[in-house]
Amino acid sequence: MKSLDVDIAVIGAGSAGLGAAIEAKKQGMDVLILERNDELGGITLQCIHNGFGLKIFKEDLTGPEYIQRFIDEAKELKIPYKLDTMVIEITEDKEIYAVNKKEGLLRIKAKAIILSMGCREKTRGAINIPGFRPAGMYTAGQAQRFVNIEGYIPGKTFVILGSGDIGMIMARRLTWLGCEVKAVVEIKSYVSGLIRNQVQCLEDYNIPLILNHTITKIHGKERVEGVTISSVDQNWDRIVDSDQYIECDSILLSVGLVPENELTTKAGAELSNNGGPIVDDNLETIMDGIFACGNVLQVHDLVDNVSEEAKRAGKNAAIYVKERYGKEQIKKDHIKIIPGINVGYVKPDYVNFSNLENLLHFHLRVKEPDRDVIIVIKEVNKIIYQRVRSFVIPSEMIEVRTKFKPEVISPNCRELKIEVLPVSLLEVLDEVG
Amino acid sequence: MDYDVIIIGGGVTGCCIARTLSLYDLKICLLEKEADIASGTTKANSGIIHAGYAADRKYVKRKFCIHGNKLFDLAHKELNFPFKRTGTLVVALEERQIKDLVYKRNYGTEDGVPGLEIIIDKNRIKRMEPQLTDKVIAVLHAPSGGIVSPYELTFALAENAHMNGVEFFREHEVIGINKIVAGFEVETKPKKFTSRIVINAAGLFAAEVSRMAGADTFEIYPRRGEYILFDKGLIHLNKVLFPMPTRLSKGILASPTIHGHVFIGPNADNILDIEDISTTTRGLKEIISGGVMLVPNLPLNAAIRNFAGLRAVSNTMDFIIEATEMVGFVNVAGILSPGLTSTFAIAEEVVRILIEDLGEELKEKEKYNPYRPKPEHLSDFTKMKLNQKIKENQAWGRIICRCETIPEAEIVDSIRRPVGATAIDGVKFRCRAGMGRCQGGFCMPRVMEILSRELNIPYDEVTKRGKGSHYLVNKVLCIELTEDSKESEEVAEK
Numbered sequence: 001m002k003s004l005d006v007d008i009a010v011i012g013a014g015s016a017g018l019g020a021a022i023e024a025k026k027q028g029m030d031v032l033i034l035e036r037n038d039e040l041g042g043i044t045l046q047c048i049h050n051g052f053g054l055k056i057f058k059e060d061l062t063g064p065e066y067i068q069r070f071i072d073e074a075k076e077l078k079i080p081y082k083l084d085t086m087v088i089e090i091t092e093d094k095e096i097y098a099v100n101k102k103e104g105l106l107r108i109k110a111k112a113i114i115l116s117m118g119c120r121e122k123t124r125g126a127i128n129i130p131g132f133r134p135a136g137m138y139t140a141g142q143a144q145r146f147v148n149i150e151g152y153i154p155g156k157t158f159v160i161l162g163s164g165d166i167g168m169i170m171a172r173r174l175t176w177l178g179c180e181v182k183a184v185v186e187i188k189s190y191v192s193g194l195i196r197n198q199v200q201c202l203e204d205y206n207i208p209l210i211l212n213h214t215i216t217k218i219h220g221k222e223r224v225e226g227v228t229i230s231s232v233d234q235n236w237d238r239i240v241d242s243d244q245y246i247e248c249d250s251i252l253l254s255v256g257l258v259p260e261n262e263l264t265t266k267a268g269a270e271l272s273n274n275g276g277p278i279v280d281d282n283l284e285t286i287m288d289g290i291f292a293c294g295n296v297l298q299v300h301d302l303v304d305n306v307s308e309e310a311k312r313a314g315k316n317a318a319i320y321v322k323e324r325y326g327k328e329q330i331k332k333d334h335i336k337i338i339p340g341i342n343v344g345y346v347k348p349d350y351v352n353f354s355n356l357e358n359l360l361h362f363h364l365r366v367k368e369p370d371r372d373v374i375i376v377i378k379e380v381n382k383i384i385y386q387r388v389r390s391f392v393i394p395s396e397m398i399e400v401r402t403k404f405k406p407e408v409i410s411p412n413c414r415e416l417k418i419e420v421l422p423v424s425l426l427e428v429l430d431e432v433g
Numbered sequence: 434m435d436y437d438v439i440i441i442g443g444g445v446t447g448c449c450i451a452r453t454l455s456l457y458d459l460k461i462c463l464l465e466k467e468a469d470i471a472s473g474t475t476k477a478n479s480g481i482i483h484a485g486y487a488a489d490r491k492y493v494k495r496k497f498c499i500h501g502n503k504l505f506d507l508a509h510k511e512l513n514f515p516f517k518r519t520g521t522l523v524v525a526l527e528e529r530q531i532k533d534l535v536y537k538r539n540y541g542t543e544d545g546v547p548g549l550e551i552i553i554d555k556n557r558i559k560r561m562e563p564q565l566t567d568k569v570i571a572v573l574h575a576p577s578g579g580i581v582s583p584y585e586l587t588f589a590l591a592e593n594a595h596m597n598g599v600e601f602f603r604e605h606e607v608i609g610i611n612k613i614v615a616g617f618e619v620e621t622k623p624k625k626f627t628s629r630i631v632i633n634a635a636g637l638f639a640a641e642v643s644r645m646a647g648a649d650t651f652e653i654y655p656r657r658g659e660y661i662l663f664d665k666g667l668i669h670l671n672k673v674l675f676p677m678p679t680r681l682s683k684g685i686l687a688s689p690t691i692h693g694h695v696f697i698g699p700n701a702d703n704i705l706d707i708e709d710i711s712t713t714t715r716g717l718k719e720i721i722s723g724g725v726m727l728v729p730n731l732p733l734n735a736a737i738r739n740f741a742g743l744r745a746v747s748n749t750m751d752f753i754i755e756a757t758e759m760v761g762f763v764n765v766a767g768i769l770s771p772g773l774t775s776t777f778a779i780a781e782e783v784v785r786i787l788i789e790d791l792g793e794e795l796k797e798k799e800k801y802n803p804y805r806p807k808p809e810h811l812s813d814f815t816k817m818k819l820n821q822k823i824k825e826n827q828a829w830g831r832i833i834c835r836c837e838t839i840p841e842a843e844i845v846d847s848i849r850r851p852v853g854a855t856a857i858d859g860v861k862f863r864c865r866a867g868m869g870r871c872q873g874g875f876c877m878p879r880v881m882e883i884l885s886r887e888l889n890i891p892y893d894e895v896t897k898r899g900k901g902s903h904y905l906v907n908k909v910l911c912i913e914l915t916e917d918s919k920e921s922e923e924v925a926e927k
Contacts, residue, residue, distance in 0.1 A: 001816070001820050084831060086838075088832075099829075099832065100830050101823065101827035103830075104820040104823035104830060105817075105819055105820035120871050121871070123737070123870075123872040130711060130713045130716070130717060131711045131712060132710065133710075134902065135896065135898075135902040135903060136904070138904075139874045142877065146905065150878060151909045152892070152893055152905040152907070152909065153907040153908065153909060154906065177909065218711070222897075222899075222900070222901030223902055249906070262836075
């Protein structure tokens with residue numbers, strides 16, 4: 001068995017992996033990227049629509065254009081990478097076992113590991129649609145691959161279940177190809193994806209968005225022939241006698257993404273309720289020296305945000321290797337970050353006490369849409385951060401960047417709560433505070 | 434005559450008959466209407482090997498079940514299909530049900546069902562199955578009960594039958610049977626076959642096939658059962674768990690699968706359409722409420738698939754295994770639960786019918802090989818073995834299905850094996866590529882590539898399960914850049 005030693009092993013060469021590897025390399029680390037696909041770039045390669053890079057490059061790029069800049073930089077920096085290489089196991093001692101065709105089984109001993117495996121699409125079984133199981137059902141990303149990479153069109157008439165971003169983008173893409181998208185059916189009362197995609201991909205092309213509805217039956221035995229959709233009540237239960245039949249030969253599923261963390265849990269790291277590993281503000285998991293970034297940690301709205309997060313992970317992993325690797329680990333003094341009212345999840349899950357004065361990045365999603373809200377961070381009942389927002393929706397991630405002055409937080413603080421409250425509560429809180 | 438024996442139907446029953454008869458000096462073929470064997474009742478089946486205490490003595494299925502259960506150990510050794518005697522528990526949730534357990538135990542023990550035991554000690558019950566509800570009062574433990582992968586059993590039977598000379602014709606739907614001198618002419622869509630003996634193992638279509646031959650004696654009604662399969666790793670069951678049966682059905686059970694998942698189901702729904710394997714909202718709710726009665730901790734939000742299967746229920750409510758008045762035409766019909774358990778016993782009975790009722794003088798072949806090699810799976814390898822395998826064949830090092838860690842080598846093997854896969858579902862059921870939590874989201878285009886290459890068919894002609902189930906309908910039109918347009922682009926860039 002071939003064995004290798006590296007400073008930092010990066011698992012996955014999508015936007016997260018490349019971004020982290022580049023930063024770690026710039027910090028002087030000996031880096032190795034392991035990628036299971038046969039090329040660098042990850043899922044961004046099949047996202048040939050525009051809208052990438054506005055934040056980082058101040059340019060409107062397509063996915064492949066965006067990721068190519070990172071691929072080029074990684075190659076310029078001569079970062080070694082292995083393609084067609086699947087990691088099958090990560091041990092607690094940061095040993096990675098991977099396989100590829102040419103080298104067989106590899107054992108890679110790393111001082112630090114960066115997890116950047118991305119996410120995958122939820123599938124039909126998870127949402128239990130009754131009916132047959134014919135050909136003609138695809139996840140939106142699968143259809144995207146067929147069209148944009150393989151060059152094949154998977155159907156003629158489509159109904160899209162769920163209003164995730166890839167689903168809306170594929171609705172437009174398929175329309176351009178001459179297919180008919182009969183409807184985008186969303187069980188919630190608002191879209192799951194970005195508002196900009198609702199406008200640019202559906203409204204601009206007169207594709208009907210049917211809210212508060214879901215597919216209740218799939219018709220067709222060999223190939224999809226149609227779907228029954230029904231309206232649902234507040235509990236998402238089907239309303240009797242609300243059925244309508246829509247003829248179509250294909251169904252796309254765009255019902256959400258989940259971080260892909262099989263390797264992470266096998267290594268012993270715990271996940272939080274969003275499906276990503278529990279991390280501190282260094283993006284380090286509870287496994288010493290194992291870091292996570294990008295969609296494996298939390299599903300981002302924009303690839304630019306993935307790249308930013310990746311950069312932080314790359315930098316922190318390098319600092320770990322330089323300052324902490326091989327030394328006895330000091331028990332970390334952690335403050336737990338707790339999602340409170342109308343917060344679905346928040347990352348990081350912990351903040352190191354010693355980092356409170358540094359710039360901290362919190363990412364969170366609300367549970368329900370709301371208007372005129374105030375985002376607060378509280379130590380017990382004392383508000384230590386607050387910011388007003390006119391509109392929040394689960395599909396748009398909220399970023400909070402802040403530093404805390406030492407006198408603001410008590411030395412015994414063990415947890416901080418982050419909440420998104422109606423602004424009408426502000427005055428009340430002001431009186432209390 | 435083309436053949437001595439034609440078997441109609443490539444489910445577990447037909448394939449087991451084929452394999453059992455392949456011991457003898459007979460020219461045999463099997464006709465299957467679908468793109469693959471194990472496509473009907475066999476595929477969507479609970480996969481349970483019953484101990485045999487349950488059925489009433491007035492039915493022959495009882496005797497086939499008890500005997501059939503015992504035949505599994507040898508068959509497992511010879512055929513290497515996934516099988517485990519996990520033991521089964523019938524769960525009593527009320528005091529008054531204990532007398533039913535006692536009745537079942539006695540009724541089974543009298544007919545030779547081994548090891549039946551009623552357990553009342555709650556601690557002991559919980560040790561046997563920690564996931565069982567706290568409301569349990571007592572259980573009937575049947576240690577000889579177990580689980581099997583019904584489709585992998587069928588593939589093993591077919592592969593071994595093929596090794597011993599049986600020919601398989603898939604996508605050959607029988608559309609007519611004519612009596613000819615000393616035999617039958619069996620008409621299928623692609624071509625006609627002649628044979629001295631015809632064995633009807635057509636499952637849900639057995640009554641129809643029997644009528645084609647002029648042996649019109651029974652009816653088959655479809656009874657649908659729906660299932661929900663849960664993701665691996667979130668819950669583990671040691672035992673197959675049955676509720677107390679009602680007069681109508683065995684009830685919703687909760688069971689481990691041989692591959693480490695947990696499923697719940699089936700309900701029992703008498704339906705009209707013999708091909709209606711759709712699942713229903715009502716049915717799925719019904720099995721969830723049944724399932725949580727036994728296992729309250731079911732990870733309901735981690736269901737990865739729901740599916741339905743049809744049981745072929747005969748009007749006698751029993752197996753129909755008999756020579757008919759059309760001499761040489763044998764019916765093997767109405768094989769519902771415990772049909773899977775009875776498989777090998779049913780095949781033995783067919784041999785007896787051939788010898789005793791049809792007067793066949795069956796001679797054993799000189800070169801019969803009862804062994805079917807176990808398909809190699811990466812998941813069974815040690816790290817050193819895997820490294821070795823990749824050195825021998827690089828395809829072991831290219832992982833195609835990420836969720837189940839299935840390399841290209843296993844996918845190629847599932848296509849190249851005797852009676853191998855010809856479509857995506859065939860690959861999925863043989864080597865589990867696409868069976869995991871992403872349900873083929875990532876690997877399907879890659880499996881299509883391999884099928885296209887191995888079968889030498891265009892990429893867009895790869896199907897889910899044979900004709901009519903194409904995935905791709907059109908090509909994206911590409912405008913090839915000519916030298917001129919490339920130049921003008923470069924100019925534009927400058």
